[in-house]
Amino acid sequence: MSRWIINDVRLYGEIGQELPVLSKGIEEINAEANGILNELLRDLGVDYQETVDEIQQADEEEDTSELEQRKFELKSLISEVEHMIIAHRQIEDDSKRVSDKMQKAQQIMSQFAVIAEHYMGVRSTGFHSHQGNNQDNQWGNRAAKDDYRHVGDTFHYTKTDSLNQLDISKLEQQIKQSSDKGNKISIDKVSQLDFDLLEKNGYSINQNGPNDYSAYKIISK
Amino acid sequence: MTELSNKIKTSEHQFQLLHQRMQGAWRDDRSQEFDKKYMDSLADLLQSTYHMLRSYEHRIRQIENKLSN
Numbered sequence: 001m002s003r004w005i006i007n008d009v010r011l012y013g014e015i016g017q018e019l020p021v022l023s024k025g026i027e028e029i030n031a032e033a034n035g036i037l038n039e040l041l042r043d044l045g046v047d048y049q050e051t052v053d054e055i056q057q058a059d060e061e062e063d064t065s066e067l068e069q070r071k072f073e074l075k076s077l078i079s080e081v082e083h084m085i086i087a088h089r090q091i092e093d094d095s096k097r098v099s100d101k102m103q104k105a106q107q108i109m110s111q112f113a114v115i116a117e118h119y120m121g122v123r124s125t126g127f128h129s130h131q132g133n134n135q136d137n138q139w140g141n142r143a144a145k146d147d148y149r150h151v152g153d154t155f156h157y158t159k160t161d162s163l164n165q166l167d168i169s170k171l172e173q174q175i176k177q178s179s180d181k182g183n184k185i186s187i188d189k190v191s192q193l194d195f196d197l198l199e200k201n202g203y204s205i206n207q208n209g210p211n212d213y214s215a216y217k218i219i220s221k
Numbered sequence: 222m223t224e225l226s227n228k229i230k231t232s233e234h235q236f237q238l239l240h241q242r243m244q245g246a247w248r249d250d251r252s253q254e255f256d257k258k259y260m261d262s263l264a265d266l267l268q269s270t271y272h273m274l275r276s277y278e279h280r281i282r283q284i285e286n287k288l289s290n
Contacts, residue, residue: 011242011243011246011247014239014242014263015239015243018235019239019263020240022232022235022236022263022267023263023266025228025232026229026232026266026267026270029225029228029229029232029270029274030270032225033222033225033273033274033277036222036225036277036281037277040281040284044284047288071289072226073244073287074288077288078278078285080284081284084277084280087273088273088277091269091270091273094266094269095266095270098262098263098266101258101259101262102259105258105259108255112251123262193233
């Protein structure tokens with residue numbers, strides 16, 4: 001088994017989200033550049049046609065050498081822009097390919113996050129010696145530090161740091177796998193910033209005093 | 222085109238910050254594999270897009286100058 005070292009578990013989620021956004025952005029910029037080139041081609045084409053028309057409308061004795069010169073230059077510029085557009089297709093194809101690849105990268109990061117979550121659960125039940133590869137894993141240390149307290153029928157947990165989905169999943173997994181009986185999870189010292197996440201996970205928010213909140217959830221165990 | 226190449230420069234900067242964070246926080250054979258397979262592709266694309274846009278910018282300016290003379 002390979003050695004697995006990560007100092008910040010949120011990184012998986014952040015990489016998973018950021019990479020497709022970045023690659024999509026490049027794809028859009030390249031599409032926009034393609035639009036600019038095509039617009040330029042169109043403008044040159046119109047200019048060329050108008051120049052041809054001017055030459056045709058000129059009187060026989062009128063000197064059209066400047067117009068002829070312009071027509072020649074426009075023809076050459078049109079050809080140049082056409083080549084730029086053809087060359088640009090390659091980078092647009094590359095952008096699409098990389099964008100698809102980043103979707104895959106996002107899936108991989110999600111899988112890593114799930115494995116990590118599972119790993120945290122296994123570790124909390126005391127099987128960590130079987131894993132045996134995480135001495136440098138600060139995340140594992142955090143799991144040990146933040147264990148719940150079982151009082152009566154309630155599993156208490158005090159939030160000490162930022163709260164994220166992995167913290168909640170880890171806590172619930174620990175409780176689920178424990179032999180302790182209870183029907184409520186209570187998370188103390190939550191902040192207003194956590195409300196959305198907690199409510200999404202089925203928790204009710206309770207105000208205990210000014211700027212003092214906890215969250216609880218009834219479970220069957 | 223100038224605006225587009227500036228946007229790419231900003232994306233490149235965001236990418237570098239993420240990459241640096243990744244290198245500082247995640248180190249194992251999986252991270253190296255991920256680096257080679259995904260991060261390098263994105264870094265290459267950012268670089269080639271930037272150079273391409275800068276060359277367009279230059280060429281378009283030349284075209285405009287040529288036609289205005």
